[in-house]
Amino acid sequence: MSEPLLQAVNLQCERDERTLFRDLSFSILPGSVTRVEGDNGAGKTTLLRILAGLNDAWSGDLLWRGQPRNHCREDYHRNMLYLGHRPGIKGLLSPLENLRALTAGRRPLADTVLREALAGTGLHGFEDVPCRKLSAGQQRRVALARLLIADEPLWLLDEVFTAIDADGVKAVEALLLQRAQEGGAVVVTTHHNLALPGLQSIRLGGAA
Numbered sequence: 001m002s003e004p005l006l007q008a009v010n011l012q013c014e015r016d017e018r019t020l021f022r023d024l025s026f027s028i029l030p031g032s033v034t035r036v037e038g039d040n041g042a043g044k045t046t047l048l049r050i051l052a053g054l055n056d057a058w059s060g061d062l063l064w065r066g067q068p069r070n071h072c073r074e075d076y077h078r079n080m081l082y083l084g085h086r087p088g089i090k091g092l093l094s095p096l097e098n099l100r101a102l103t104a105g106r107r108p109l110a111d112t113v114l115r116e117a118l119a120g121t122g123l124h125g126f127e128d129v130p131c132r133k134l135s136a137g138q139q140r141r142v143a144l145a146r147l148l149i150a151d152e153p154l155w156l157l158d159e160v161f162t163a164i165d166a167d168g169v170k171a172v173e174a175l176l177l178q179r180a181q182e183g184g185a186v187v188v189t190t191h192h193n194l195a196l197p198g199l200q201s202i203r204l205g206g207a208a
């Protein structure tokens with residue numbers, strides 16, 4: 001069996017004196033898509049932010065390719081892509097400018113590549129329009145264009161299907177499968193009913 005990309009061992013997290021989860025252990029294997037499940041408030045976003053390194057209020061161990069994540073943070077952040085439940089798009093900037101900003105600090109990409117990615121998410125003709133003039137679904141598509149140019153093997157995606165129409169959902173599902181087939185892994189939270197073969201799950205809830 002291949003080595004996990006990411007391993008969580010006995011994770012525990014409390015928020016507002018409530019235990020969201022404890023003794024939570026799981027492995028994210030190359031080639032997998034995993035859905036984090038749980039009711040509203042169960043801690044799905046919190047868990048994803050912990051995995052993304054954006055929340056330090058937890059205990060337990062996180063291993064990246066077998067190494068404690070704290071010992072290889074730079075490598076981890078180079079190989080992990082996190083999209084939060086808000087699109088994180090700046091309204092005054094165009095889709096092209098937003099995508100430039102979202103990819104800043106990563107491998108440099110020519111504008112032609114970024115424009116192609118925007119066209120790939122259905123934004124052809126809107127590349128240079130201020131994002132505040134776009135619909136909620138179109139703004140989400142700006143953030144999703146990141147997936148078309150992502151070389152990071154691990155994707156952590158929080159509610160990225162919000163405001164996306166049926167065709168968009170299918171296209172994103174195909175991207176998740178493709179990342180897994182290429183040997184990467186995806187961890188996703190969604191209230192949308194994902195129809196992916198081999199879908200793994202992490203269930204949150206019940207940690208009184």
Ligand SMILES: Nc1ncnc2c1ncn2[C@@H]1O[C@H](COP(=O)(O)OP(=O)(O)OP(=O)(O)O)[C@@H](O)[C@H]1O
Pocket residue numbers: 015016020038039040041042043044045046047
């Ligand atoms: N900004 C915040 N400040 C304080 N506590 C918060 C905050 N956001 C969330 N919480 C607490 O953390 C718990 C888990 O929230 P989280 O957003 O991780 O849940 P979730 O499973 O993603 O929920 P949902 O399905 O509604 O998006 C909430 O029930 C709440 O008690």
